[in-house]
Amino acid sequence: MKITFLGTGVAIPQAGRVQSGLIIDAGSKPLLVDCGSGVLKNIFESRYQHTDVNTIILSHLHLDHVADVLPLIKANWLCDKTVSTIYGPEGTYQWITKLLDIYQYMQGKVDINVIEMSSGDVVTPLGTDCRITAAEGVHSVPSLGFRIESGGRTLVYSGDTEPCTSIMNLSRGADVLIHECSFPAGFDVTNHTTPTSIAGFLVEDVTDIKNLYLTHLYPQMQGHEQESVEIIKYHFAGHVQIASDMLTIKV
Ligand SMILES: [Zn+2]
Ligand SMILES: [Zn+2]
Structure with missing residues (x-):
């Protein structure tokens, strides 16, 4: 798997980091x-074409994680790619339905398939061999973390959360x-x-990360x-790194 960090920042703007997003490329179609x-x-700045990105997995519905969803769907519609699938937590269907209620000019033009997930759910998006398992984090709204397995390799994305056992x-x-x-x-x-x-x-003998x-x-x-990396390294023998926008890693 190849991972490209598209955004490693948050709701407050800052130099060099846009809001949250990453692409998972397991050799088939990219998952956003x-x-x-x-x-x-x-x-647009990455190696990927936005028209190839039609499967979006949302950890939660805070703006810094979803603000570009509708602009992406609109950009794809303008390029004759009208079908997309969104995986997300409970409330995702209502959220996108209300957005389309406001932007009525997109109604009937785009075909958005929504699959709501909760803790323990497992999905494999069409056209991929990625097995995705969800678990709920600890956040101010329902927020999911995802375990993505493909080709014997495993990636986990926490979403927004306090550190927690789940x-x-x-x-x-x-x-x-x-x-x-x-x-x-x-x-x-x-x-x-x-x-x-x-x-x-x-503690690595428990987590083996x-x-x-x-x-x-x-x-x-x-x-x-x-300083943050060093604090964690004191407890964790694995590789620790601060992600940056446009960084690509191999899993
Ligand atoms: Zn959040
Ligand atoms: Zn956030």
């Missing part, structure tokens, strides 16, 4: 996971865990992760990147 503001532009159980044995790390050590936050709050969950990439960085993380 989350699609915040700036992601459509970064698909996402860590989902991550057991993963080749790569992409986990949010919104704030630096010392921030007292709920619903999100800091290097100190995740460190205790990364090989590589950890940190994403979903608030501007407050600027200047604390190296």
Whole structure:
């Protein structure tokens, strides 16, 4: 599998990071996971064509994860690609239906298939061999993490969450865990992760995770990147890295 980080930032704008999004390429059609503001532009900047992106997997419905979904669907419609599939948490169908109620000029022009997922659900998107398992994180709205398995390799994406046992159980044995790390050590936050709050969950004989990439960085993380990696490395022997927009990794 190849992963391209399209957006590693959050709702507050900052230099070099747009909102959340990444592409999973298992050799068949690309899967887009989350699609915040700036992601459509970064698909354009990437090796992928937006017209090839018609399967979108949403962790949750916060704006910094979904703002570019309708613009992507519109761009594809204008290029005669009208069919898309969205996987997402409970409420996804109502969300896209209400959006299309507002943008009536798109009604009847696009064909959006919505599949709502909850903890424990397993899907394999058409045209791929990716087995995707969902687990619920701890966030201010229902938010899913995903375990994506293909060709004997495993990637886990946390979505927005506090460090929690459900996402860590989902991550057991993963080749790569992409986990949010919104704030630096010392921030007292709920619903999100800091290097100190995740460190205790990364005991490797329990999780057996090989590589950890940190994403979903608030501007407050600027200047604390190296310190954050070092705090985690103290507890975790695997590879730890801060993700950046347009970084591509092999899983
Ligand atoms: Zn969120
Ligand atoms: Zn977010």
